Amino acid sequence: MAPKRGFGATWWGRRWLEVLESFGWDTRLRRGRAYARAGNVLEIDIKPGVVSAxxxxxxxxxxxxxxxxxTLSDREWERVIGVMAGRAVFAxxxxxxxxxxxxxxxFRQARLSLFPRSAGDIRTDCSCPDWANPCKHIAAVYYLLGEKFDEDPFFLFLLRGRTREQLISALREKRAARVEQEQGEEIAPASPEPAGPSLExxxxxxxxxxxxxxGLRFLPVPPEVEAGLLKTLGPPPFWKGKEPPEVVLAGIYRLISRRAQEEWPGDSDRGAS
Structure with missing residues (x-):
């Protein structure tokens, strides 16, 4: 017997479903979950601000x-990206x-919300004769959306009006402008160092x-994203494995990181040899 299809495998996928349930749709959503698990959603297409299925x-x-x-307006996106650009880890x-x-x-700092704030932020239509909203067909699509968000969080941003490329490009541009501004700030001239002994x-x-x-200290810290570089680069052209390379190599990366921390613990007085 095949395992039950799960939804909301990530925290943001679960959050999407929690938001919908907060609108008082618990019972109707449960009806659609069975449809979604049975594979009744034959097709789903996500575009800025609209989902067709x-x-x-x-x-x-x-x-x-x-x-x-x-969707968010250009001005609203500019506010959000301005806040996000202040944190390098976001990109x-x-x-x-x-x-x-x-x-x-x-998003809250920008006085906005990534997820719908109320049922009024969502408009739905189904060609079925059921007048309930959401009907089980719409509810099934809600669950499939949660699964899509699990696979790629950028679908959430797309639903709010920005593609992956637009968001990353805007973040990089804002970050670059911020760094350039910081580098351009006037720095107090350093005091001249006393002359040391000559090389001869x-x-x-x-x-x-x-x-x-x-006085040199090593301070290895866990990365913000495990195997982040591998995920960013994507699979190499020669990759033939069934699983992504970051999954296959994750154990090796963890072992190397652990060995590095054992060799150079953060509180060690050891320098370099």
């Missing part, structure tokens, strides 16, 4: 479902296919360790 019901011809979500996580944990807080006077110590080396 075909759902097999009790009749021979599949029903057509449309879900519209209010790193998103490029690795991870949704930042505090993404909702970033200490040739016999040329290959010795300097005193400053004793």
């Amino acid at each position: 075909r759902v097999q019901g009790s009749r021979p011809r599949p029903y057509r479902v449309s879900i519209e979500v209010k 790193a996580l998103l490029l690795a296919g991870e949704m930042p944990r505090d993404i909702e807080e970033a 006077g200490q040739l016999d110590r040329f290959w010795d360790e300097g005193e400053e080396l004793a």
Whole structure:
């Protein structure tokens, strides 16, 4: 017997379903979950602000479902991206296919919301004769959307009006402008250092360790995104494995990271040898 199809495998996928349930749709959503698990959603297409789907019901011809979500304006997106650009980890996580944990807080700071705030933010239509909203066909599509969000968090942003390319490009542009501004700020001139002994006077110590080396500290920290670089680069052209390379190599990366932390613990007084 095949395992039950699960939805909301990621925190953002679960959050999507929780938001819908908060609108008082619990019972209706449960009716659609069985349809979704049975594979009755034959086709789903996500575009900025609109989801189109075909759902097999009790009749021979599949029903057509449309879900519209209010998109953010250009000015609203500019506010959100301005907040996100202030945190370098956001771009790193998103490029690795991870949704930042505090993404909702970033939207709140911009006085906006990533997820629909109310049922009024969503408009739906189904060609079935059921007048209930959501009907089980619409509810099934809601669950499939949660699954799509699990696979790629950028679908959430697409539903709000921005493609992956648009979002990443805007983030990079904002980050670059911020770094350029910081580098352009006036820096107080450093005090001149006292002249040290000449090179000729200490040739016999040329290959010795300097005193400053004793103060050197290694502080390895866990990455924000596990195997983030591999996820960003994607599979190499020669890859023939059934699983993505980051999944296959994850164990090796974890082992190397653990060995590095054991070799150079953060509180060690050890320098370099």
